[in-house]
Amino acid sequence: MCLRRSDLIVAVGNKLRIMSLMDAKADEGKGTYKTLDTSIIHFEILEIALSPTEKMLVIGGAHHVAVVVLPKPGYSKIISPELKCRCFAIGPFFHSSPKASRLARVDWHPFGEGGASLMVLTEDGTLREYNVFEDAEEPKQTVNLFPPSLRNSRGYSMETPRRAVAFAFGWGRDDWSSLTAFCLTNKGEVFSMCPFMPKRAVLPVSVVQQLLKSTEMSLKSVVDDTSNPQPALEARYQQQLKYVKTLERQLKQDNKNGKRKAASPQKLQLSASGPKAGEAGFTLPTTVKSMVVAQGPYRIIPESPELDDSIESEATDLIYLVYDDDTSDPLNILGIAWDNGRVDICLDLDRVEGMWIPDSAVRSQQEAPSLFLYETIDLGIASELASVVPSKSTTPYLDGMDHNCPVFVRDPVYPDTLYVYHNYGVHCVIIRKWLSSLRAALSKDGDELSAALKEAKMSEVACMVSTISSVYEQPHDVTGLVIVHDVYLSYGLLVITSPLKLIASELNLRVDSLRDSTVASSLPEGPGTPNKRSQAYVSLLGRAPFQLPDLFTRTDNIPAASAKPAINDLRTFGTQAEAIEIQMSDFAAEANRVQDRLILQRKELERQLGTLVVIQKKTKEVMQNGESILQPRLAQVLAEQKALLKRADKVLQQMMNHAQPTITEAEVEWIDELERMEQEFDGNEDSLVARRDAVQWQIVSIEAELKRLEVQDAVLGKSSVRESGIGKSQLAAIDQRLSLHPG
Template sequence: MSPTLPFSLDTLRSHAIFVPPASSSTDDGWELVDSTSGGNLEDGLPAPKNARIAVRDKDLLVAFGREVRMANLGGEGWEVHNGAVGGYKTLKSPHLTFPIHQLVLNPTGRLIAVVGHHQIVVLVLPRAGFASTVGGDIPCRTFAVDEYQHSPSSTIAVTKVRWHPWAEDGNSLWVLTADGKLFEYDVVHPQDPVQTFNFLSDKSVSKFSAIDPLSQYATSFTFSEGSMDFAPLMVYALMANGDIYTMGPVLPLHAEVPVEYLQSLQAWVSARSDSLKSGEDGEEGSAERAALSGRAALQSQWVEAVVSQASKTSDETEAEEAPSPSKGRRGFGLRDATPAPPPPPSNRTPPPPGMVRVHPPHLTASGNPAPGVHRPLMRQGPLLYSPAPQEVGNGDDVDEQMATDLIVIRAGADSESTHRINVLAIAWSGGRVDLGVEVEPPEPRWVTSRDPSPGEVTLPLIESVLSSVPPGVEAEAFAANAPTFVQDTIHPDVVYVHHSFGVDAISVEPWATKLFSAGDDPLPSSDVACLVEAVPSKPIIGAITFCNITLGYGLLALATTGQLAAVEMDFRVKDVGIEAPPPSAPAPVVDADSDSLLQKAFDVAPLLKELSQPLDARSAVRKLPDSGKQITSIGPDHLRALAEAASQVRKRAEAVRSASSAVERRLDLDIREMTRQLKELSDSSSGIDQIRTRASANAERAHTMATYQVTLSRRLDAILSAMLSEYRPQIGDVERKWFDELERLRVRVSGGAGRRAPQGLAHKAQVLKEQLAVVKPLAEKAQAEAEANPSQAYGSKQLRPLETALSQRSDELARMMRRMEALTVKVEEAQ
């Protein structure tokens, strides 16, 4: 029988799931450096974010390379086989053909988004505990998300993926790409996005333009939070230069919204309209008053449309749940009319209690455009920082930091307070984290003449926190650093910053509590603690917080080499005002590893107590009737008194001898203990001398090797310089022009290196091939369905535009292929 290792966070580090595969142990996590994948770190753009570990109740999921592993943490422990602790299952799918950067678990725990640099795959997870009962690999059902947009040859990187918390069954996946487009996908039909929002202009920026390229690169987005206004319906998008844009209201296509929130939102909009009518905001007849009135009218129309959907849905749900009326006679002897047929059964489960299903007013429930006039949402921003953030950071290039992630933190006066504020946190590649307060939450805006272009939206910054970085980190390592936020599972005012060099915890509770209290005292700083520290050669590629009955409450951080750091954290206990007992004298602490002979202190109190008692020998003599007179004769009374006095003296002498023996034994024990400690001190001194000798020898050897290495480098440089000067041929102007022409042809065919370089004909042809591979099966399927059902087939007028578009696409692809082949032949002939 194999030995069993009991479960604990310490033994979890030795689990076999964290052993990287041999095929990807050297390049895992750094395949993104390949220029063909768009991950060249030398082009000045942010590096991809990594989150390759996830926890679902008792199941642990880890990604290495193109592999997703799953292990069950239930049970009493793990068996040890051939030095490997426990076992795991590999989730197999034909769609997992790309290096995995992120694992994003949906709210229900049934789906997980597997994210690469350009591709996204949604994987249906096995049921809980399935990984512990099934042997071997587990084939899973997976489906790619929008292969037309997110293909292997796509030049637009995927920068952030999130599941919407209000989506029906957790099926709404939101994807942000580097060009500033935010897509919503319904994973039931993941081929096309159901909603698209653009946070950047569609105009291309020339490399000679004065516009900062980082301002045109979107790195992160987040949903805002709130309880009564439009805050939960607003979306923030972050650019690499730190610009933050916002847009709203935004709802998933199939949303489940709390009824209490809809009621609060309706009341908030009504109160806003009443304040405008009473003249509290703006002067009568002013442009500001007109703009506020137009904005409030549009907001009221949107809320009324959503509330009407909620009312209709509630009525339909009550009608389905109501019992059918019994057949019988009415008044006047008339029978009931023929009952209407029951509605067809729906496959959709009813919403949870307290929730109601709605959809965006500009769309129908099926995702088609709704009838009527619907204005596009207005992009607001960028937010104006006040004051400007501090230019601090790790490394030398402080000014070249790039914003990588954004999150909204809910902070209150205490953990039980319902009144909270939104804190925006922005992470930068240099390790800086800016914390700002959302004093005036942005409101929904639409592109209309009734509401002119918005003014500046201000974000007051409270402080800038600098993450801890181990010493000796080169400046080049910060180019691959992409800090990511991880929300705490229990405390909403605590966030963790996971970066390449470790994990830091930031708590805004100190100054958030002070904001809710009266007083003009300066705000305290946030509580910052370094939980995990990593060396630059082994960067962190994933961090997750957990709180369940199996693991407890803590944090897991994973390095590229498979090393796991497990941090067990303490729960925050509220102070109830009970005073602590007065401190007593501390008891002596005995080292558990010590062999001290003196286990307890020598207590002399019993000895002194016995010796301090008065001697009663004289009292026995005083009891004689003639004790004060001269004794002329000795009688029996005198003899008895003398015997009693002698007995008292003998007892006192025996007590003195016993105390003397105890003191002598203690003294002997003290001498033996002092001898032992002197011996230990001598051994320790000898060991320290040996360590110093070895350290001195090693330091001298290292210094010699470093000096010799410098000498070898200089000699190698001199030899290379001599060889270059001796064997370098002289190139004339004609040959130089010929080589330049060859280079231009090569760039035109194959494209340049880096994200900003122009793409060649080969790349464009590959993109067209992939798009054609996505469209062609759909067209063939539609043609087969049309042939099978002639009555439902498209007419000639409907098919003609599709055939024309497909023909143009095929002709364009053929022309591109012929042109590429001709240029390739020219390049080969020239070479």
């Protein structure tokens, strides 16, 4: 399941269904779906992904990949229940053959030009890029995300074979993260390849500029350090600088030319308008002749704990998050999901760098790349199953753990929130509590860093949807999740289960200033401020609790006399008598203070009892007369509330229609015709503008030739008249005679 603005797309078997949530809400939830006519899709759809331009949809099966061109807005007004859509297969020779590796994941590269770079990962670790505009059968580039040492290993092993299960693309502000592809295996191993970018990409200009600056500084620091020469590291930085310099030259040439070559009509229809502000188009550099080497597997420090020793868990999904508020260095986060409900939150502190095959020796001499494990989250799937299922016998619940596949979903509103859906429900993970404190801790050194990390908070985990029931029955697996974030449709999540039941849940928007305003409004008002409401009840005892005096709690109030006092020592006796007299007066004063407190408590008790009697009396009156008075009022309030909500929806829809009205089918055809005419007039070498310029040039050349011929004809005419000696009148008579006798 995926969401295109307000259109919900669901894959059922080998069919695609699409429905407009706008129309469903306007019709009070009675929306209807339409089926996309995709004749070439004869396989079971296992995953779908929407292109960055939201005009194409990639479909992945076990051994098949296809791309569907989605219908334009306004399709819901078509009467037919089926919509014809263009659909074409991707790389059938590489993926549909009997010996082809099974597909692991399909998705679009976020930096692909026009949103046309489709990435296909197979279980053998091979990542292929297809440009759906140019060639859908042959990949533009093919890389293997496993190191050669792991790919070339042979032999029999009792261990589970290594399979690639997911990939993710990095993003950064001033490092190589934007040009990095990460890969996850079923054993939880993480590999990376840097640099990696589409053949034709659109990158932020600031990334290239910052990358060039940081690479030059790194190279300069290594060259200037003559006391500790590092030729291998210097060679690596030279290659990085050569790579980035190529991107810089493309940027300068692009700015010099003004604009790129015009795209074909097909590309103009399916792609976006072009690079946005602050972005530019680039081509994959080929100046570095060496091949990019895969790095990994990453060392996870400390080693992640197992939740259940009896079950061999496998990793299922990978997500890459970046927390960047432009105040300090960004924090790169990698999330790994496991089939037993474990989620590992890792920090990428080493920052991967570009590395080619000649530099593999440098990496082998150094430590392997590492990830810092910040926390391990237990979603509690196994414990909840254990509380529901009486025994660990073969049950539908426990059998579902064998094919459980948790998947990450980003929150489009809050970047510090992600969702994990699995066979047994949906969980929400919020990491914002420890992001700021962790970034402050990373700026410290030594013991301060260790102390700050120990005091750092953990992520917030909440169960949003649970399909685990206390009744022993066949469970309904969760198969899809989308986050709705629209002004008219509100902010919430939609969950679909295996029997095609849709579960909707509204989410709350964060309002940080709400608590402060609530506290301010609850503060007591000043004596000069008018207040129409009744004052809040204030206790006579105050807020601070009463404490007994020290004289009532101490055990050494009376000083002990000496063991053997002198018989005639009247001075000692008088001193002790005086001390006892002083303590007795202090004791009497404190006793009076306790007595006053007791009297005040009695008054407060009488006051509370009186207030309680009044409340009880009012409650009794309400209970006696409430059924006849409050019930009609409550029904009236509910009816008015429903009417107001319906009216607010209509007003909001009218405002949205005025601001961004939905175009009709005729308007869609008119816009397409205008685009076709624009392309025909000024689109390529065969356009009308080009033909007009060619005709104008031909007219100018013909006019010049005509003037030359007129001058030549005038000269030849005069000379012929002079040579014949015949005048005009004689020539007219000859012409007349010839006309009378044509033979």
